[in-house]
Amino acid sequence: MPDGTWEELIRKWANDIGLPLAQIRAAADRVQEQLVFGCAEYMMKDCRNRQKSMLSVRKVKLRGFRKRNTETWGVPFDTFDALIVGSTEIGAEINGKIRGSGQTKDVAKAEAITRLHARANQIANEILWLCRGGFADGAMARWRSLHEVAVVSVFIADHEEDLAKIYLDFEAIETKRAADQYEEYCDQLEFDHLGEAAVEVIRKASEELAGKHDVSMRGNYGWASGVLSKNNPHFFDIEMACKLTFVRPFYKYASCNIHANPKGIFHKLGLALTQEDILLAG
Numbered sequence: 001m002p003d004g005t006w007e008e009l010i011r012k013w014a015n016d017i018g019l020p021l022a023q024i025r026a027a028a029d030r031v032q033e034q035l036v037f038g039c040a041e042y043m044m045k046d047c048r049n050r051q052k053s054m055l056s057v058r059k060v061k062l063r064g065f066r067k068r069n070t071e072t073w074g075v076p077f078d079t080f081d082a083l084i085v086g087s088t089e090i091g092a093e094i095n096g097k098i099r100g101s102g103q104t105k106d107v108a109k110a111e112a113i114t115r116l117h118a119r120a121n122q123i124a125n126e127i128l129w130l131c132r133g134g135f136a137d138g139a140m141a142r143w144r145s146l147h148e149v150a151v152v153s154v155f156i157a158d159h160e161e162d163l164a165k166i167y168l169d170f171e172a173i174e175t176k177r178a179a180d181q182y183e184e185y186c187d188q189l190e191f192d193h194l195g196e197a198a199v200e201v202i203r204k205a206s207e208e209l210a211g212k213h214d215v216s217m218r219g220n221y222g223w224a225s226g227v228l229s230k231n232n233p234h235f236f237d238i239e240m241a242c243k244l245t246f247v248r249p250f251y252k253y254a255s256c257n258i259h260a261n262p263k264g265i266f267h268k269l270g271l272a273l274t275q276e277d278i279l280l281a282g
Contacts (some may be wrong), residue, residue, distance in 0.1 A: 006028075009028075010024055010028050013025075013028070029032070029148075032150065042246070046127065055151050061165065065134060065201050066133070066134070067209070069132065069134050070132070073131070076247060076250075077128065077131060077132060078122075080127075080128055080131075080257070083122060083124075083221055084124045084125055084128065087117075087124070088120055090116060090123045091117045091121060094117075095118075096112075097112045098110055099111065102133075104111060105161075106135075106161045106164070108161055108164035108165040108168055109156060109160075109161050109164040111168060112156050112164045112167050112168055113153055113156060113157060113164075116149050116152060116153045116156075116250055117153065119149055120146055120150060120153070122147045123142055123145055123149065125147045126142050127139045127143060127146065129144045130142060134270065134273070134282075135270070136268075136269035136270045136281075137257045137268050137269050137270055138257065139269075140253070140254045140257050140269055141254055141258050143254055143258040144251060144254035144255060144257075144258065147244075147251055147254075148235060150244075151165075151235070151238055151239050151244050152238065154242045154244065155224065155238050155241060155242050157240065159227055161226070161277075163223075163226075163227055165226075166213045166223045167211045167223045169212065169213065169223075170209065170222065170223040172202075172205040172206045172208070172209045173206055173209060173210075173222065173223075174220075175202055175205070175206070176202050176203065176205070176206035177201060179194060179198075179202045182194065212224075218231065218232040219232045219233065219234065220235075221233045221234060221235060221237070221238060224237070224238055227241075228241065236248075258270075268280050
């Protein structure tokens with residue numbers, strides 16, 4: 001194929017053949033589309049034909065890796081697992097005695113913290129499974145979420161019942177935002193609209209929250225704006241209020257495993273025991 005960009009080639013073909021540029025461009029686009037779909041169809045058929053043997057080899061390799069991974073990290077894995085079990089048992093007991101039986105006047109605080117604690121246990125289980133599977137960077141990314149849950153839990157626990165009520169009610173704001181975004185793109189996604197009745201219910205719930213609490217509707221942490229005296233607080237503000245910023249370096253590092261920044265493609269926890277420059281894809 002001659003040198004040059006795709007557009008330059010199209011222009012050259014149009015000039016050589018003597019046909020309008022738009023006609024050549026349309027024909028070239030059709031050919032390109034057919035090539036892409038043709039290659040995809042071929043690859044899919046090939047994958048299906050080789051699936052049994054391909055996965056058989058993969059399963060053998062995975063069993064070998066998991067065995068070696070457990071030999072290296074089995075003790076800390078089991079220690080972490082025991083911690084998760086203990087935490088879950090404590091949460092279940094507190095949930096039954098305090099939240100379930102109504103033995104507390106701080107109903108909203110109990111509701112928020114027990115739900116956050118349950119979520120923290122679930123995330124911890126996800127971290128453990130990712131570690132056992134060899135996905136250290138994925139585990140670190142989930143730790144970032146676990147840290148956020150822990151910080152919000154401490155923040156709510158340190159303040160009055162009213163803050164917990166606002167936090168729980170703020171779900172209506174998030175639902176309204178999600179509904180607005182869904183309605184904006186549902187046609188492109190070829191999904192059904194929510195319907196006027198559903199949208200109206202969501203809108204009213206959001207407006208009721210805005211009238212019920214004197215808080216900012218901005219950002220993901222607007223529910224904390226009153227306590228922090230800040231119109232658009234961020235997670236870092238809550239972290240500072242809880243005096244938990246000392247893990248910020250780890251939080252920043254974990255963010256590299258979530259966002260598409262360059263550090264995330266060069267520095268991998270999964271390669272901590274090797275000096276080789278490996279493109280870690282599994």
